[in-house]
Amino acid sequence: MMTKEVVIKTEKLTKRFGDFIATNEISFDVYSGEIFGFLGANGAGKTTAMSMLCGLLTPSSGNATVAGYDIYKQTEKIKKNIGYMSQKFSLYEDLTPRENIRFFGGIYGLSDKEIREKSGRLIEQLGLASEADKLVVSLPLGWKQKLAFSVAIIHEPKIVFLDEPTGGVDPVTRRQFWELIYDASDRGITIFVTTHYMDEAEYCNRISMMVDGVIKELDSPANLKEKYKAATMDEVFFELARGAVRKAD
Template sequence: MPDPQIAIKTDGLTKEFGSFTAVNAITFEVHRGEIFGFLGANGAGKTTAMKMLNGLLKPTRGRATVAGFDVYRESEQIKKRIGYMSQKFSLYEDLTVRENIRFYGGIYGLSRKAIREKTAALVERLHMEEVKDTLVKSLPLGWKQKLSFSIALLHDPAIVFLDEPTGGVDPVTRRQFWNLIYDAAERGVTVFVTTHYMDEAEYCGRISIMVDGRIEALGTPGELKARFGAANMDEVFLKLARNK
């Protein structure tokens, strides 16, 4: 019987591409309602690990459950219970705000009534009443990200995966965005954030730092800073890289 308080659990999860080991036996747990930061430089294996958890890639070996479902056998169940947002792609730029919401609602099989209600609520919460019929491409970057995040939560997923959500955004918009994330976590949604922006890491409840396919450090930002005697996450990362 899976523990309902555990959102994600991996045990020795590994992915090999030929002779190259992209993800090397990672083991960790993410609790329900936690904001879990998944850090690493480009090419450290973050994306591959996330794809395995999303049910998009079959692991080479190891175990993993997401929302209580096995990643090998129950990827369809997993897909229904997760939301996904990436900085690069999520919204259709040539559709309006409302059309985007309707489209994604449709994908997850929400009823027409539910979509209507959720659209109204979402537009109100994001203060987007005036722009609900404008094309997404003409919105500022920060708005797009907030919209994209809200749409990822449209079908009330248990876990939401965020792939480098706030790169390059101004500090105020970034905080507004993180407020949305905190908000979601308060409601019990588990948030799994991958990023290579170290400053983003400090907002997470716990972080894991991945280097060359392995998880080299795991803990709360405070713990990690204390362990490495660092003032910020950037330094933690630098020391970690130097120790290698």
């Protein structure tokens, strides 16, 4: 499904907080339908870069387009065309899965009919039938995260941003989660994902490695391992991040 259509393009994207340069002239392209792993040590500037791409932070300098829209002027358009899910906030815990789907479908402007159809299908797909009307808070973490991902792409966005989506999830559910990601990618949704699990980095088509606010490497996992003569991505990461000067978040 990978075409060479560029959905995210950044050119010398920079964000300064006072004297501190969180991201320093980063430039990269992400292609349509690609699973793009965005890795880096704590404090490398991942969160800042991601916030800028989602239209939540205005860059200090540089250019970027997301889904074809400019991140300075067209943030509203960007927000309509992306999905976002993080480990910290994903769903309303005091609503049921069905109510969450209805709410998020509603804010993305889906019609009632679409919402009804989608929620029926989603609940069935995720095997949530018996839990659909119980509060989200009572669901196991893995289910919550799977549901949160499905809700994040309910409006079939061009790109979905996932910020450590599988932290603390059990290994079986983690794999089910990645299968959902594969499915979405097969449908042409671009996946932009951060993770601390290095085996998950292998699932990505390409990964970028951020160190001290710059992108040190950007390639497929296989090429990176070859370049660093490493057996696992963990070793590649270690080689790259070990030299990091910056430790502040």
